[in-house]
Amino acid sequence: MSRGTLYDKVWDRHRVGTLPSGQDQLFVGLHLVHEVTSPQAFGMLEERGLEVARPDRTHATVDHIVPTADQSRPYADEAAEEMMSALESNVADSAIDFDDPTTGRQGIVHVIGPEQGLTQPGMTIVCGDSHTCTHGAFGALAFGIGTSQIRDVLATQCIALEKKQVRRIEVTGELGEGVTAKDVILALIRDLGTDGGVGYVYEYAGEAVESLSMEGRMSICNMSVEAGARTGYVNPDGTTYEWLRETDAFRDDPERFDRLREYWESIRSDADAEYDDVYELDGSALEPMVTWGTTPGQGVGISDPIPDPEDLPDGKREVAARAQEHMRVTPGETMEGYPVDVAFLGSCTNARLSDLRDAARVVRGREVHPDVRAMVVPGSQRVKAAAEAEGLDDVFREAGFDWRAAGCSMCLGMNEDQLVGDEVCASSSNRNFVGRQGSPEGRTILMSPAMVAAAAVTGEVTDVRELPEVAVA
Numbered sequence: 001m002s003r004g005t006l007y008d009k010v011w012d013r014h015r016v017g018t019l020p021s022g023q024d025q026l027f028v029g030l031h032l033v034h035e036v037t038s039p040q041a042f043g044m045l046e047e048r049g050l051e052v053a054r055p056d057r058t059h060a061t062v063d064h065i066v067p068t069a070d071q072s073r074p075y076a077d078e079a080a081e082e083m084m085s086a087l088e089s090n091v092a093d094s095a096i097d098f099d100d101p102t103t104g105r106q107g108i109v110h111v112i113g114p115e116q117g118l119t120q121p122g123m124t125i126v127c128g129d130s131h132t133c134t135h136g137a138f139g140a141l142a143f144g145i146g147t148s149q150i151r152d153v154l155a156t157q158c159i160a161l162e163k164k165q166v167r168r169i170e171v172t173g174e175l176g177e178g179v180t181a182k183d184v185i186l187a188l189i190r191d192l193g194t195d196g197g198v199g200y201v202y203e204y205a206g207e208a209v210e211s212l213s214m215e216g217r218m219s220i221c222n223m224s225v226e227a228g229a230r231t232g233y234v235n236p237d238g239t240t241y242e243w244l245r246e247t248d249a250f251r252d253d254p255e256r257f258d259r260l261r262e263y264w265e266s267i268r269s270d271a272d273a274e275y276d277d278v279y280e281l282d283g284s285a286l287e288p289m290v291t292w293g294t295t296p297g298q299g300v301g302i303s304d305p306i307p308d309p310e311d312l313p314d315g316k317r318e319v320a321a322r323a324q325e326h327m328r329v330t331p332g333e334t335m336e337g338y339p340v341d342v343a344f345l346g347s348c349t350n351a352r353l354s355d356l357r358d359a360a361r362v363v364r365g366r367e368v369h370p371d372v373r374a375m376v377v378p379g380s381q382r383v384k385a386a387a388e389a390e391g392l393d394d395v396f397r398e399a400g401f402d403w404r405a406a407g408c409s410m411c412l413g414m415n416e417d418q419l420v421g422d423e424v425c426a427s428s429s430n431r432n433f434v435g436r437q438g439s440p441e442g443r444t445i446l447m448s449p450a451m452v453a454a455a456a457v458t459g460e461v462t463d464v465r466e467l468p469e470v471a472v473a
């Protein structure tokens with residue numbers, strides 16, 4: 001078992017007991033709630049006549065079902081309206097802070113926590129959502145949980161969890177031009193597999209990770225769950241503290257910031273920490289990644305050949321063949337030139353301000369290809385407002401992108417933003433599962449925001465490094 005890691009330290013500090021099952025009970029510092037997975041849990045509490053134990057440590061938003069075009073109430077989609085109303089009444093009954101769309105703070109749950117400074121190093125964070133691992137970018141232990149666990153946390157502010165092993169993922173070197181955090185995590189999942197992390201928590205480290213912005217670290221941690229890991233994290237450092245200092249939580253309270261910073265420093269993994277496993281990835285050797293299949297692990301460098309299923313190990317062969325049939329790709333070829341119908345810039349992986357900036361840099365002075373419908377769905381209302389303040393909305397609109405309201409949108413198609421028929425989507429999201437974006441025949445290709453922008457303007461999968469910035473007067 002690992003020793004001296006952030007994981008061990010934060011775990012120990014939050015342990016309130018050990019259950020006969022061997023699981024530890026941890027106190028939960030922050031419980032994030034959204035409309036999809038919470039209604040049943042609130043219902044179970046009500047049935048038992050229980051109250052929410054710590055509304056002050058519970059925070060809600062609405063993201064999956066919100067329409068990103070017309071948000072007038074009642075929502076056109078009855079199921080969406082029902083979920084929204086249920087959340088509204090649940091948070092009102094329990095006096096839980098709720099970032100509804102009238103607050104200017106609404107957005108994807110994994111975007112709003114970090115941007116408001118709710119997400120802090122050394123915290124335990126849970127949410128009924130698998131991508132809760134995103135918050136690990138701040139050095140928090142963040143776990144996606146199921147409905148019965150949401151009920152438990154609402155009622156007790158504690159969660160029963162089993163301790164995992166820690167694998168240090170050391171990303172060495174410097175990332176090349178056009179290579180982003182998204183490419184790092186797609187390459188890692190290609191190498192270790194979507195089940196490679198089972199039984200582990202991933203600690204991301206090394207020069208390439210440490211030199212990333214918080215947004216980049218979030219993109220990596222976000223996809224820990226796609227790597228099979230229980231969660232992932234990055235040790236907090238100067239970059240983390242700079243981000244936090246500017247958030248609502250600390251902007252006006254530098255003393256509290258200084259006090260907490262001592263704690264944050266203390267929970268960093270020790271220099272001589274012991275890991276259960278270490279994996280090294282050469283960041284300098286990576287190129288922009290795209291997926292060719294129907295799992296996030298089926299990815300390849302933009303100039304690398306799509307693998308032949310015959311060359312893959314036993315367990316992967318059939319799945320790969322099926323994926324290639326669905327995607328209609330040919331082994332031996334590259335993904336470059338693969339025609340694209342839709343460009344989706346959004347999701348909790350890649351819809352933060354820096355992601356929008358990256359994409360805008362490619363789009364500026366260009367036009368969306370006539371055969372492509374392209375949309376930007378900012379991760380939160382604040383991201384949207386910040387992007388508008390620097391004119392990014394104009395860049396996207398002038399190029400022919402739709403500029404939408406914040407939400408999960410086409411990441412999973414729980415609102416009206418869906419693929420039609422066998423459309424191909426260049427997507428900055430995290431899952432390319434069959435049917436994920438609303439159509440069973442739809443085809444999703446995962447890539448970085450800049451690569452989505454490149455595909456939008458050329459109408460095909462394109463190496464963004466070959467599309468230099470256009471000089472605009």
Ligand SMILES: CC(C)[C@H](C(=O)O)[C@@H](O)C(=O)O
Pocket residue numbers: 036037064128129130131144412
């Ligand atoms: C709806 C929710 C439960 C789900 C998740 O847990 O991840 C969603 O956010 C997703 O990305 O598939």
Ligand code: SF4
Pocket residue numbers: 063064108109110129131347348349407408411412429430
């Ligand atoms: S943006 Fe996508 S991955 Fe993230 S929480 Fe929403 S549906 Fe899940």
